Every structure is written in structure tokens, then in C-alpha cells.
Amino acid sequence: MKNQFKILLLILITSTVAYAQKTSEIEMDEKHTIYKENFTTNDNTTLVLNLKNTSAQVFESPDDNVYIEYTIEFKNTRRKLKERQLKHLIVSGKKEGNKITYSSKTRNTIRHSVYDFDELLIDRFEKKNLLKDSLPKPIIRKSLDSVINEITNSELLFRNKIRGALKITSRQTERWNRSVDNLIISKMVIKIPENIHVRATLENSNLVFIDDFYNRATMNIRNSKLRFKVLGNPLNIFDVDNGYFRANAIIGGQYSFANTRHALIGQLKNTEIHSEFTKVEIGEIGLGNKIIDFNSEYFFYNWTEGFQRFDLFSEYSKIHFFYPDLNHGLEVIGYNTRNLVGDDGFEVTMQPKRKERNRLMSKPSNPKEKSTGLIYFDIVNGIIYSHNDSIKTINKD
Amino acid sequence: MKRDIRNLFKEEDDLKTLPKNHRTEFLEKLNKQSKQKSSFPWLKIAAVLLIALTIGFSLFYDKPEEVKTSPIVAQIEAFEAEYLKDIETEWESFIAIADDEILVGRFKKKLEDLDVDYQEVSTQFKNESDNIITIEALVENLQTRLQILKDIQEHIKILNQKNEHYEKSI
Known part of the structure; x- marks a missing residue:
């Protein structure tokens, strides 16, 4: 029983990794655009983001518009699983005067959500030393560069901790990494022009701001x-x-x-x-x-x-x-x-x-x-x- | 329209009088039927086998279905039970050594808040038990509660250690 649970959990945890490792090789067989819109802004505009169970990348907009694009891609995904993922998405956007409101919510987070946050995730599985169970480390002075490097690799370190807590071995992880079935890529990109006020309510979400904010x-x-x-x-x-x-x-x-x-x-x-x-x-x-x-x-x-x-x-x-x-x-x-x-x-x-x-x-x-x-x-x-x-x-x- | 209903029963009895040779006729029919049945005994066996096989297969194939859904829930439940027990133990030992009521009050509130969060996530987990984010949230919530209790006890122990050195400035 325990092993079956671990294996299932392993698939869930490592699906991100599986995709990230093979991003350049995999062609997804289906793409759904859930939401795509852009809104004009001025210096008095407020962007209200209400995100629940959502992953997104945030960029600086190349002009004065807010751009929002949300797509989901599938590869060898079972029909029922696809339907379920799409069914529970609630996404809406509107502009009223100087207020732009964008809301995204799923009943639950997409299980196999794969998000290519940055290049560093791609070779995460080559860093086998990071997959070992972490031992208590002596406290030493960290340089600023070392802290920034840790920030960049933070997701990997977090997953590793969860793996450690559930005693999932790196061997098991690698075995499941070879599979590319039932892949689902959820990709939300928000581009925000500088000078507008952003009000955000985020719950169970994962946001990466790619540019300085x-x-x-x-x-x-x-x-x-x-x-x-x-x-x-x-x-x-x-x-x-x-x-x-x-x-x-x-x-x-x-x-x-x-x-x-x-x-x-x-x-x-x-x-x-x-x-x-x-x-x-x-x-x-x-x-x-x-x-x-x-x-x-x-x-x-x-x-x-x-x-x-x-x-x-x-x-x-x-x-x-x-x-x-x-x-x-x-x-x-x-x-x-x-x-x-x-x-x-x-x-x-x-x-x-x-x-x-x-x-x-x-x-x-x-x-x-x-x-x-x-x-x-x-x-x-x-x-x-x-x-x-x-x-x-x-x-x- | 008044009517004595007892008369109705009398009329009914008159209508349903059985024929004289009804017993003989019934026995003859019964004999005929039993002879027909005995001519196909294999049908009986086949039917029994079919039923047995159907039940057997359905039981056999039902089992993995249960395994598919229940282990996660069972594993989390076991994890939860183990952690809640440890949290309770750590709480007891914390209040035994803490002599600051404000500190105890703040920890009590913090643990209550975390429990409210846990119940919320737990409801989500019941709806969709294979969601990795929900599972992570449950694990982290319990780990946090245990960790803050362990940390504060360690903290109090260090503060309460006998003074070895005394310095006012360095």
C-alpha cells in the first residue's frame, strides 16, 4: 500500500521534472487557449489579480497594455483526465474605468501541471547531489551570490524536501522520469506595464516574476x-x-x-x-x-x-x-x-x-x-x- | 347507499368454488414439470458456475480499483494520526516548561489558526485526493505545527540554562 502511494505521488511530483528535462524534445499533441486578452492602461490604472490554485509567469509589458494568455497543452493524456482539467477552470477578465480585474481559479490545482519557469529547471535532474536526503548542514556565512543562486533554484530544493519527508528515492524518481505520458502543461503569462498599481490576492498559487518589478x-x-x-x-x-x-x-x-x-x-x-x-x-x-x-x-x-x-x-x-x-x-x-x-x-x-x-x-x-x-x-x-x-x-x- | 359488507364475502365465496378433481389435476401438472427439469441437469451446473465466476471476477477486478483510490487517503490518515499525536505530546511538554502566559497564548492561537487551515485543506483533499499541492499543504501544515513546538522548547531550554559566563560588554 505504502509503495503504491509513493509511486503515485512520485509521478505527481516528478511530472514537472519529466517535462522540464525533455522540453525541447516533446511535441505536445493538443493545445487549448483558455483565455487571451489585452487591456489598455494609463498611469491611473489598477490591475486586480485574484488567483487561486494558479501558476503564472509575470513579465514587464513591452508597451502600455496588460496582456494575459492562459493555455493548457496535453500530450498522450486520457480523455477523461483532459475533460476534468478543463471543466474546473474558472477564468474571467474585465475592464471597468481604470480598473482591470482578472480572476483565475481551478477547483484544484492541475495535478500534472508543468511549468517551465526558467532554463535552470531543465537540467535539474542532472544535479543528483541535490536529490540526496538532506543532512543537517552547519550554519555558515552565505555570500549574496549564493543566496541569489538558492532563490533561483528554490523550487527544486522545495520538491527535494517533500521527497525527503516521504522517503522517495532518487532511483524511483528517475524511473518515472522516463515516461512522458499524461503530460499536461499549464501556462499562464501575465505582462504588466510599469507604472500601474497591482493589487493581488493569491491563494495556493505559484508566481514567478521574470523581470524586475x-x-x-x-x-x-x-x-x-x-x-x-x-x-x-x-x-x-x-x-x-x-x-x-x-x-x-x-x-x-x-x-x-x-x-x-x-x-x-x-x-x-x-x-x-x-x-x-x-x-x-x-x-x-x-x-x-x-x-x-x-x-x-x-x-x-x-x-x-x-x-x-x-x-x-x-x-x-x-x-x-x-x-x-x-x-x-x-x-x-x-x-x-x-x-x-x-x-x-x-x-x-x-x-x-x-x-x-x-x-x-x-x-x-x-x-x-x-x-x-x-x-x-x-x-x-x-x-x-x-x-x-x-x-x-x-x-x- | 348503505350496504352490509358481510354480504360481499358471501358472494365472493360462491364465485370461487373449486372443481372436484382439482387435486388430481394439480399433481399431474407437477409431475410433468419435474420430469422436464431433470432432463437438463447441466444447465443447473452451468448457471451455478456462471454465477460463481461472475462474482469471482467482479471481486477480483474490484480490488485494484479500491487500491487505486484508498492508499493515498490511508497514507495521509496514518501520517496525520502520527503527527497529531506527536503535536499533542510536544504541546504538553511545552506548557509544562513555559512560564510566560503571553507566549503560551500566542502559540495556542497559532496552532488553532493552523488547525483551521488544515481542516480547509483536508476538505479539498477529500474531494480530490490525488492533488499534489493539497498533499504537500497537508504535510507541511502538520510539520510546521510540530516544528514550532519543538523549536520553542529548545529556545526555552537554552534561555533557562544555568549561567556560565556573565558579560556586559564585548
């Missing part, structure tokens, strides 16, 4: 996976509940993460983050950021030259802190917080349990050198992990 965006995201290059509007308001969030860079705006499984951010600048029960990794912290958190795990890997000031207010948070290489100041206030230094777990208890805020750590910048900025932590019931490679930096002073 400087539009003003207000997004309410639930149980979804999102991947961005640059999110660059200071008026952005994002509310992310559950799911996964990846962005090569965030420049400005307010972001809220609740119970987000993994928020992976390359560069962060002029941004305010409110978070709880979330794992957040930041490749490089730049100018003017503020974080307010409850019970999340943060990784601060690198700092730009001239970040000036960074504020963190947290309760019950775990902070993996890699010190800046350049001259900087550090202030920590709060209570009942521990600092674990290096992998050997040398501990510094910074305050007894007394519930009064006090200065816990203070390291002023070297007055003889130009300071790159001040790191200010207000931490209550927190743990700061200061990792080994930063000790050398501290001792440098």
Missing part, C-alpha cells in the same frame, strides 16, 4: 510560492501568510510574514518587516531597514558598505548574526537573552530574567576609521548566535 504592489498572499527578482517600489505592502517568498532584492515597502516557511531575500534596503513564526534569510543588509519580530529565525549574512543603521525589535527570536567586515557599531538592549558564540557554543548570558530593559552588549565603532553603520538590537527572550567567522572580525578591533 517596480510597480506599486499591494498583495495579500496565502499558502503560495512567490519568486521575484527586484521588488522596487517604496509603496509596496505585502502580507504573506504561510508559503514561500523569495526575492533577489527588496527596495522599500512594508512586508509582513506570518508563519512563512522560508523567506529568502538577497538584498534588503529601506524596508520594514513585521514577522512571526517565520524563517528569514537575508543575503545583504543595506541602508535603512527595520524588523519587528516574534519567534522567528533570522539570518543576517552580510552588510553593505554604508548601511548606516539597522534596527531589530524582537521577542523569542533566534538571530544568526554574521558581523560586518567593515568598521561598525553594535548596541544590544533587552533582557533574558543569550549570546552563543561560535560552533563550540561558548555562551554569554547577557541579562538575568529580570524584566527590565538594559544595555546587554555595546561595541562602539572604531573612531579612527569611517563607520559603516550602527546595528541596534532590542531583544527580549532571544538567542543571538554569533558565528565563528565573525570572531576574527570582532578581535580585529
Whole structure:
């Protein structure tokens, strides 16, 4: 029974891979255009996207129009399966004044949905080392490039985790990879002109923004996976509940993460983050950021030259802190917080349990050198992990 | 129009009087029939075999149908039962070591919210049990609940460890 379940699940999980690997070789035998429309816009236009159980690629529009195209292609697919997939699609679009509304919803996500997000997915199965069960890895400083690379390959890593949880072997995966029957490709492309406001409500959806996204965006995201290059509007308001969030860079705006499984951010600048029960990794912290958190795990890997000031207010948070290489100041206030230094777990208890805020750590910048900025932590019931490679930096002073 | 209905029964009795030799006629007919049946015994056997085979085949081929649909549900149910049990155990040990009511309250609310999400996804799963996204959502929801409880206990343990070093500045 267990094996049969695994095999079926394996087909579902790896159908994406099967197609991605053979994209160039396979000719699909049937194509259905579910929706195709374009809308004119001006600077006052708002695009409202209501997407449920939907996968889409988002591009910057080559002109002032919004373009939406949704197709489904089949290859050797059973008639009943085809009918079922098509039957449950509810897609609509309209324009009323300056408001364009596009909604897409399936009763459930298409099972064998295959989405060719980018070239890197094509050779995903050649990366056999990534298919091995992941072992606990030591926490080391990640470079910005490494974080961005992880963002690009995020879908592969996610699938690998699920495979690991269900103990599906790579051998089984490869066996099923050879089959190209019952292939269904769902492809939605949305092209958005710059300067229009985007309001999106996303549920159980998977969106990849192929180009940098400087539009003003207000997004309410639930149980979804999102991947961005640059999110660059200071008026952005994002509310992310559950799911996964990846962005090569965030420049400005307010972001809220609740119970987000993994928020992976390359560069962060002029941004305010409110978070709880979330794992957040930041490749490089730049100018003017503020974080307010409850019970999340943060990784601060690198700092730009001239970040000036960074504020963190947290309760019950775990902070993996890699010190800046350049001259900087550090202030920590709060209570009942521990600092674990290096992998050997040398501990510094910074305050007894007394519930009064006090200065816990203070390291002023070297007055003889130009300071790159001040790191200010207000931490209550927190743990700061200061990792080994930063000790050398501290001792440098 | 009043009428004594007892008279109706009397009239009926008069109409249905049996002929005198009805018993003999019936026995003769019965003998004839039984002789005809006994002349084709193989038909009986064939019929029995046919029925047996039909039932046998239908049972045999029905089984894989059940296997096709039920293992996923059964597997998820087993996974769910195992995780819910672990979550309950971790919750008990969490409230035993947590001395911060606000913290316990926030975790309680978080777990309730996750449970509401789970019920919603679970309903979707019942409608279409082979949807990979739904299966992933169920697995992740349970894993999240367990993980946050384990993490906070580890966190509290570290905070409660006996002070080994005391520094106010570095």
C-alpha cells in the first residue's frame, strides 16, 4: 500500500521534472487557449489579480497594455483526465474605468501541471547531489551570490524536501522520469506595464516574476510560492501568510510574514518587516531597514558598505548574526537573552530574567576609521548566535 | 347507499368454488414439470458456475480499483494520526516548561489558526485526493505545527540554562 502511494505521488511530483528535462524534445499533441486578452492602461490604472490554485509567469509589458494568455497543452493524456482539467477552470477578465480585474481559479490545482519557469529547471535532474536526503548542514556565512543562486533554484530544493519527508528515492524518481505520458502543461503569462498599481490576492498559487518589478504592489498572499527578482517600489505592502517568498532584492515597502516557511531575500534596503513564526534569510543588509519580530529565525549574512543603521525589535527570536567586515557599531538592549558564540557554543548570558530593559552588549565603532553603520538590537527572550567567522572580525578591533 | 359488507364475502365465496378433481389435476401438472427439469441437469451446473465466476471476477477486478483510490487517503490518515499525536505530546511538554502566559497564548492561537487551515485543506483533499499541492499543504501544515513546538522548547531550554559566563560588554 505504502509503495503504491509513493509511486503515485512520485509521478505527481516528478511530472514537472519529466517535462522540464525533455522540453525541447516533446511535441505536445493538443493545445487549448483558455483565455487571451489585452487591456489598455494609463498611469491611473489598477490591475486586480485574484488567483487561486494558479501558476503564472509575470513579465514587464513591452508597451502600455496588460496582456494575459492562459493555455493548457496535453500530450498522450486520457480523455477523461483532459475533460476534468478543463471543466474546473474558472477564468474571467474585465475592464471597468481604470480598473482591470482578472480572476483565475481551478477547483484544484492541475495535478500534472508543468511549468517551465526558467532554463535552470531543465537540467535539474542532472544535479543528483541535490536529490540526496538532506543532512543537517552547519550554519555558515552565505555570500549574496549564493543566496541569489538558492532563490533561483528554490523550487527544486522545495520538491527535494517533500521527497525527503516521504522517503522517495532518487532511483524511483528517475524511473518515472522516463515516461512522458499524461503530460499536461499549464501556462499562464501575465505582462504588466510599469507604472500601474497591482493589487493581488493569491491563494495556493505559484508566481514567478521574470523581470524586475517596480510597480506599486499591494498583495495579500496565502499558502503560495512567490519568486521575484527586484521588488522596487517604496509603496509596496505585502502580507504573506504561510508559503514561500523569495526575492533577489527588496527596495522599500512594508512586508509582513506570518508563519512563512522560508523567506529568502538577497538584498534588503529601506524596508520594514513585521514577522512571526517565520524563517528569514537575508543575503545583504543595506541602508535603512527595520524588523519587528516574534519567534522567528533570522539570518543576517552580510552588510553593505554604508548601511548606516539597522534596527531589530524582537521577542523569542533566534538571530544568526554574521558581523560586518567593515568598521561598525553594535548596541544590544533587552533582557533574558543569550549570546552563543561560535560552533563550540561558548555562551554569554547577557541579562538575568529580570524584566527590565538594559544595555546587554555595546561595541562602539572604531573612531579612527569611517563607520559603516550602527546595528541596534532590542531583544527580549532571544538567542543571538554569533558565528565563528565573525570572531576574527570582532578581535580585529 | 348503505350496504352490509358481510354480504360481499358471501358472494365472493360462491364465485370461487373449486372443481372436484382439482387435486388430481394439480399433481399431474407437477409431475410433468419435474420430469422436464431433470432432463437438463447441466444447465443447473452451468448457471451455478456462471454465477460463481461472475462474482469471482467482479471481486477480483474490484480490488485494484479500491487500491487505486484508498492508499493515498490511508497514507495521509496514518501520517496525520502520527503527527497529531506527536503535536499533542510536544504541546504538553511545552506548557509544562513555559512560564510566560503571553507566549503560551500566542502559540495556542497559532496552532488553532493552523488547525483551521488544515481542516480547509483536508476538505479539498477529500474531494480530490490525488492533488499534489493539497498533499504537500497537508504535510507541511502538520510539520510546521510540530516544528514550532519543538523549536520553542529548545529556545526555552537554552534561555533557562544555568549561567556560565556573565558579560556586559564585548
